[in-house]
Amino acid sequence: MERTVFFISDGTAITAEVLGHAVLSQFPISLNQYTIPFVEDVAKANEVRQQIDELFEQTQLKPLVFYSIVSSDIRAIIEQSKGYCQNIVQALVAPLQQELNIEPLPSAHRTHGLTESNLIKYDARIAAIDYTLAHDDGISLRNLEDAQVILLGVSRCGKTPTSLYLAMQFGIRAANYPFTADDMDNIQLPQALKPFHHKLFGLTIDPERLSAIRQERRENSRYASLRQCRMEIAEVEALYRKNNIRFINSTNYSVEEISTKLLDILGMSRRMY
Amino acid sequence: MERTVFFISDGTAITAEVLGHAVLSQFPISLNQYTIPFVEDVAKANEVRQQIDELFEQTQLKPLVFYSIVSSDIRAIIEQSKGYCQNIVQALVAPLQQELNIEPLPSAHRTHGLTESNLIKYDARIAAIDYTLAHDDGISLRNLEDAQVILLGVSRCGKTPTSLYLAMQFGIRAANYPFTADDMDNIQLPQALKPFHHKLFGLTIDPERLSAIRQERRENSRYASLRQCRMEIAEVEALYRKNNIRFINSTNYSVEEISTKLLDILGMSRRMY
Structure with a gap:
């Protein structure tokens, strides 16, 4: 129908x-x-x-x-x-x-509008988007003290869309840091991240799904092979466990679900925009 | 109360x-x-x-x-x-x-969840975010034929947050191109953008608001001066008019409002995620 x-x-x-x-x-x-x-x-x-x-x-x-x-x-x-x-x-x-027991005072455009009363909050939200872009994919490890959360994970596990969603929807300054194939021989938590253990949050993903996503980007590459994906994920999960970093598996979750689970697990308050 | x-x-x-x-x-x-x-x-x-x-x-x-x-x-x-x-x-x-006159079939997690039935749409949305990041701030003028919209405007008028919102909320591949102080002596529409006139959409902003936003970034700079902001905006608006590029003034609008007005004006359909 x-x-x-x-x-x-x-x-x-x-x-x-x-x-x-x-x-x-x-x-x-x-x-x-x-x-x-x-x-x-x-x-x-x-x-x-x-x-x-x-x-x-x-x-x-x-x-x-x-x-x-x-x-x-x-x-x-x-x-x-x-x-x-x-x-x-x-x-x-x-x-x-x-x-x-009060009269409603309806006014148009309140929910997603820009008004004098929410301008400061709105500017903070735009600043969070700027911060998140400047700290995407490990571009900059400076000013991490200003991050509210630092996402970790292998390439294509959902770090960037999740970071941007956190900034856009909740005004949260989210940095993210990738572990690459080069890190795998002796994977370690970078020195620059260690002081911020309470802000670290790991993502993992099923190797099959990761391989399928990477195939879209570089078909038949070593990068996209199931074997490489399995190895990277095993290494990264071991790192999370060894360093007591909280993490979730993103395979069956949307960015909305990953973001709200992260806020819930880290005990961060959600501000609505 | x-x-x-x-x-x-x-x-x-x-x-x-x-x-x-x-x-x-x-x-x-x-x-x-x-x-x-x-x-x-x-x-x-x-x-x-x-x-x-x-x-x-x-x-x-x-x-x-x-x-x-x-x-x-x-x-x-x-x-x-x-x-x-x-x-x-x-x-x-x-x-x-x-x-x-049909029974509801309630099921949890439908609204913002990831299910087998919406996985293809979800992947397209993530691809739109990737595209938008790769074409932010004029980084790449390649593959513009794949863009669904190309935003234009001076620095800090709202191009990047709007592009990201379009990608995140509506799965739209949004490129954006900045006009900088160096362009102002002889402002022209870049050759690379001309074939895509139907996708171009300009943003403008009140000089006072632009100056305030730029002050946050580079205090007391020429870049943030009201005079410079006035000049850049006058030049860009003239370019929009000369080239028949549709545009709106973002001063009093949130990214949600700018994005939905853009889709409305360009007659683009909204897909929900």
């Missing part, structure tokens, strides 16, 4: 997408998706309404509409469409209002 | 945080926040319940609990706590079930 779904917002529509996906993933249906951000005026809202109505006329199935719009005038236009309209935030605001 | 809020999940808790923040931002209250991901067994759930109950005993105010947990046994433990418990996904699943 296929259904069409619209994610509509007066802002980025990221919240509508994330929540809409979480809800829709509970049902065994395939989706034809449209995301329409920045529906900020009557003309745009009417255009969207027409698109929804035309789809309904064609299919005789209500398009699913997940929306979040602050202005009641613009919202009303969407609500008058022939879609199944679900105001994603309001569904939770009404019961919460009862519990808090 | 301050209230304590818990975001609890059997997965990353990212959805619970994003939606919880969207809902709570509607109310003028300050928050004391705890995020507890990976609540996957009874022991962990009991621990969390105890934490909630203790807070209630101390404050006599119900902690706000936004949660998303698939297992009914584990969910029941949280629901028996003394918090104000809001199942964030379920609030929208029940009405949708009526419309779709």
